[in-house]
Every structure is written in structure tokens, then in C-alpha cells.
Amino acid sequence: MLKLIVAYDKNMLIGSGNKMPWYFIDELKHFKSEIKNQILVVGENTFYSFKKIPNEKIILLSNNKSLLNKYKNLEIETDIEKIVNRSKNEDIIVLGGRNVYLQFLPFVDLMIISIIEKEFKGDVYFPKWDNNDFLLIKTKKINTFINAYYFKRK
Numbered sequence: 001m002l003k004l005i006v007a008y009d010k011n012m013l014i015g016s017g018n019k020m021p022w023y024f025i026d027e028l029k030h031f032k033s034e035i036k037n038q039i040l041v042v043g044e045n046t047f048y049s050f051k052k053i054p055n056e057k058i059i060l061l062s063n064n065k066s067l068l069n070k071y072k073n074l075e076i077e078t079d080i081e082k083i084v085n086r087s088k089n090e091d092i093i094v095l096g097g098r099n100v101y102l103q104f105l106p107f108v109d110l111m112i113i114s115i116i117e118k119e120f121k122g123d124v125y126f127p128k129w130d131n132n133d134f135l136l137i138k139t140k141k142i143n144t145f146i147n148a149y150y151f152k153r154k
């Protein structure tokens with residue numbers, strides 16, 4: 001299955017100066033539990049924004065192979081079709097950022113969205129998406145955010 005996880009505010013803001021615009025411990029816990037033991041797909045900017053590199057297997061979308069020697073859990077890829085095909089046999093979760101979300105949105109089976117019900121300042125937004133293409137299967141209010149699961153309509 002191909003999943004996508006994102007946290008956005010009321011205006012679908014996701015980033016500010018190549019960082020997250022907010023820090024909410026409960027949202028971070030939720031993020032960590034959702035990505036646990038999955039294969040992660042991440043863009044180069046987001047990879048560099050990590051304070052701590054996750055221990056999970058990571059597919060980094062990049063043309064820069066030099067990072068391969070630095071991290072044992074890293075694969076470098078440029079071909080998103082290969083990743084989409086691989087997700088037919090393994091659970092893969094797309095972590096962003098915007099550039100990467102844009103490439104994978106047409107192919108994702110499940111979106112896990114944290115909606116932060118506030119307005120923040122920043123410079124990167126989640127791409128516009130059509131909620132007619134998805135079926136909302138679950139929502140849960142957790143202190144600072146609403147957690148929503150959307151399955152792609154077949």
C-alpha cells in the first residue's frame with residue numbers, strides 16, 4: 001500500500017523556512033507511530049530538515065548519491081514509478097515535502113492528515129487535492145489537531 005502522511009494548518013500550510021511551522025508533541029507522537037516499521041519516502045529538503053534521521057528504511061528522492069555513504073538505512077531514487085510499483089508488495093509511506101507530495105498524490109491509496117486548527121506563517125503549502133477522489137473513513141480529535149484518514153476511491 002502507498003500511504004501519505006502530512007500535517008497542515010487551516011490554510012494547508014506545511015512548512016516555514018524548510019522547517020515545520022509548529023511543534024506539537026502529541027502530533028509528533030502520532031507521526032512517529034504511523035511511520036513505525038514502514039518504508040519512508042522523502043524529498044531532499046525534508047531530509048535535511050530532520051533534527052533526527054528516522055531509523056526506518058528511507059527512500060530519499062535525490063540526484064545526490066553522496067549521502068549513501070553517510071547513512072546505512074538510505075536508498076537513493078529518482079524514479080517514482082519504481083516506488084509506486086514497489087508499494088504493491090510493501091507498505092510505503094510518503095513523508096513529503098510539497099515537491100514530493102505533488103509527484104505521489106495521483107498514486108496514493110491512503111492519506112493520513114493532521115489538521116492543525118490554527119493559522120501559522122510560512123512558505124510551503126500542501127498541493128490542492130480533490131476530496132471527491134477520496135473517502136473519509138475516520139476522524140479523531142486529539143488535543144491540538146484533527147486526525148483524518150482518507151482512502152482513495154477506486
Ligand SMILES: NC(=O)c1ccc[n+]([C@@H]2O[C@H](COP(=O)([O-])OP(=O)(O)OC[C@H]3O[C@@H](n4cnc5c(N)ncnc54)[C@H](OP(=O)(O)O)[C@@H]3O)[C@@H](O)[C@H]2O)c1
Pocket residue numbers: 005006007008013014015016017018019020042043044045046047049061062063077078079080095096097098099100101124
Ligand atoms: N507539515 C508536514 O507534514 C511536512 C512534511 C514534510 C515536509 N514538510 C515541509 O515541507 C518543506 C519542504 O518541501 P519542499 O517541496 O521544499 O521539498 P521536498 O519535497 O522535501 O524536496 C524536494 C527536493 O527533493 C529532490 N527530489 C524530489 N523529487 C525528486 C525526484 N523524483 N528525483 C530526484 N530528486 C528529487 C529535489 O532536489 P533537487 O532540486 O536538488 O534535485 C527537490 O528539489 C519544508 O518546510 C518541510 O518542513 C512539512
